[in-house]
Amino acid sequence: MTRLRVIYNGVIWGLFCALLAWQSTWLQMRIALGWLIPVVVVIVYLCYLFYGRRLQQNWAIFRFPETLTVTAVLSVILLLIYHWQPLLVVIGATIREVFNASWALNTTAYFVLAIMALWLLVLAIDSRRHPVPKLQSADNFKQATLQSKIGLVVTIIFLVALVVSYYFIPGYQRFINTMSSLLVHLDITALRDYINSFGIWGPLISTLLMIFQSLLAPLPAFVLTFANAYLYGWFWGAILSWSSAMLGALLCFYIARGIGRPFAEKLVTKKALAKMDNFFAEYGDYTIVVLRLLPFVSFDEVSYGAGFTDIRTGKFLIATGIGQLPATIVYSFVGGSLGGSKLMLFMALIGVILLVVVSLLVRKIMLKRQAKRQVGV
Amino acid sequence: MMKQHRVLGSLIAMVLMITGIVVLGATPTQAAKNITKGLTTEKPLKYNKSTKEIAILTQVNGTYFTQATRHVIVNVDGSNGDKSLLKTDATPKAFNDALKKVGAKAGNNLTKKSAAGTKVKGSKLGVYFVINGKRVKAEKAVQVNKKDVSNLDFRFGGNMAMNNEMKTGCVLCFDSCPVGIASGAKYGFQYGEHFTGKDNVLPKDGSNMVVVFKVK
Known part of the structure; x- marks a missing residue:
């Protein structure tokens, strides 16, 4: 049954990728997009063989609740992109193209949807009868991730590939150079035009930019938040900036996890890591929320740092999400008002000042608390 | 006597x-008294020298009522067989030969290395879709970015050598193309203009439809 669930996840992700690829005329004119489905199924199944078995790790998609959530979220995204009838058309076209058949588009789509619904129902019944337990102990989690040699090797290969590609792939090199230059020079207008030049792919490029700036800690993220708000309005800009920053933070977190504690101890000494542990222990789960609120603390260093501790990914994500929300909203307001009225700009500036004052206040309180505890000891 | x-x-x-x-x-x-009659999947193409007309039998692909494409008519066995608004059993070679027989002159002015924006040359072609027995200009049945288009200026591009090499099956392209036997000169080469078919004009997905080309 686990295999059936894994394959279902592969199919649903494959279908999602194939349907999303219809948005690119260039891509859909070149290949039968339906072939993406078996390719993604194989990739997901290999991931299951690798992570699910060798590391005894509970990958989220291997449990039913997550499978159901993924199905719901992907369906909503597709509906928002296509609406009902065009969605049926692309589903039908994706499938019949693979079989080189002339089946009616709607009938084919309904048939596929019925199979997926039935499949999900079978998985639901199975999950009731044989629930998959979550990993309970943090120690197990630590064992499975922090000390994984495979994780270390994969992460190092990933990082080396990122660096080596820069020297061998001209397009990638150009992309990195352009981005670094735009971010370093805080050129919001040029950045906005650059993202805008990609048309409907703009949000994807903006997400890649945000992830890129997360990996390279010194690059500032707020320029990108400004540009997003400038382009897509403060609300959608804030959503885009917030979600892409979450992805960036998650990537940093996983890189740190992949490198693992033992290796990190060799790099930055045991003492430094112990200090960080104490900090996390002292302020508990709120540490990340507080750190995220402070504009003078590097967003990316927090993500890397958290990856070296034994904080759970879910908690890290929730804390990051809450913590970065105020700054994202304020910066988006500023960005959104760059082309708007003076009143909005004024309000946004007040917002920034308030944010700085509040964060300084929080810092002061934190330092006081720390001092008190030290006196107590 | x-x-x-x-x-x-x-x-x-x-x-x-x-x-x-x-x-x-x-x-x-x-x-033939009526060029649009008697076309089958085995004999999908007819021509008439005196009226300078060619008719080919096609099948509507409803995918491109909502999705964009640049292929108007493609042979079913070509690599772009599923990427066009209309599929046909007629081969590009048969179409090319028929055009020559009715007196059309091939432009053969485009190659893959041509400058972007170059427009296809060759004899002008009127393209008509036969819907409910009536000829409807191709321009009336398609849209670009949900806006109506006028005078697509279809031409007999030729391109038989490239067509043989690429094996795409392209019979009629929307914009100037170095592979399609015929293509529209309104949009230049590599400008990447795509269109969608109008579902309120064209027959529904999977229906047969005759397309008539008239050499002007």
């Missing part, structure tokens, strides 16, 4: 003429 002979002679001449018309009329390629 002479008069009787004359009458007999003209009767024989009439019989011969009628027989000739019937026999010649029965051949599918010549002097």
Whole structure:
């Protein structure tokens, strides 16, 4: 049954990728997009063989609740992109193209949807009868991730590939150079035009930019938040900036996890890591929320740092999400008002000042608390 | 007596003429009274030298009522067979030969290395979709970015060598193309203009539809 669930996840992700690829005329004119489905199924199944078995790790998609959530979220995204009838058309076209058949588009789509619904129902019944337990102990989690040699090797290969590609792939090199230059020079207008030049792919490029700036800690993220708000309005800009920053933070977190504690101890000494542990222990789960609120603390260093501790990914994500929300909203307001009225700009500036004052206040309180505890000891 | 002979002679001449018309009329390629009739998947193409018209049988692909494409008509066995608004069993070669036979001149001015924006040359072609027995101009049945288009300026591009090499099956392209046998000169090469079919004009997905090309 686990295999059936894994394959279902592969199919649903494959279908999602194939349907999303219809948005690119260039891509859909070149290949039968339906072939993406078996390719993604194989990739997901290999991931299951690798992570699910060798590391005894509970990958989220291997449990039913997550499978159901993924199905719901992907369906909503597709509906928002296509609406009902065009969605049926692309589903039908994706499938019949693979079989080189002339089946009616709607009938084919309904048939596929019925199979997926039935499949999900079978998985639901199975999950009731044989629930998959979550990993309970943090120690197990630590064992499975922090000390994984495979994780270390994969992460190092990933990082080396990122660096080596820069020297061998001209397009990638150009992309990195352009981005670094735009971010370093805080050129919001040029950045906005650059993202805008990609048309409907703009949000994807903006997400890649945000992830890129997360990996390279010194690059500032707020320029990108400004540009997003400038382009897509403060609300959608804030959503885009917030979600892409979450992805960036998650990537940093996983890189740190992949490198693992033992290796990190060799790099930055045991003492430094112990200090960080104490900090996390002292302020508990709120540490990340507080750190995220402070504009003078590097967003990316927090993500890397958290990856070296034994904080759970879910908690890290929730804390990051809450913590970065105020700054994202304020910066988006500023960005959104760059082309708007003076009143909005004024309000946004007040917002920034308030944010700085509040964060300084929080810092002061934190330092006081720390001092008190030290006196107590 | 002479008069009787004359009458007999003209009767024989009439019989011969009628027989000739019937026999010649029965051949599918010549002097067909209605070029749009009698097309099948086995014989998907007909032409008429006197009216300078070619008719081909196609099948509507409803995918491109909502999705954009640049392929108007493609042969089913070509690599782009599923990427066009209309699929046909007629081959690019048969279409190319038919165009030549009805007196069209190939432009052959485009290659893959041509400058972006170059427009296809060659004899002008009127393209009509036969819907409910009536000829509808191709321009009336398609849209670009949900806006109507006018005068797509279809031309006999030729490109047979490239077509053979690429094996895409392209018969009619929307914009200037170095591969399609015919293509529209309104949009230049590599400008990447795509269109969608109008579902309120065209027959529904999977229906057969005859397309008529008239050399101008």
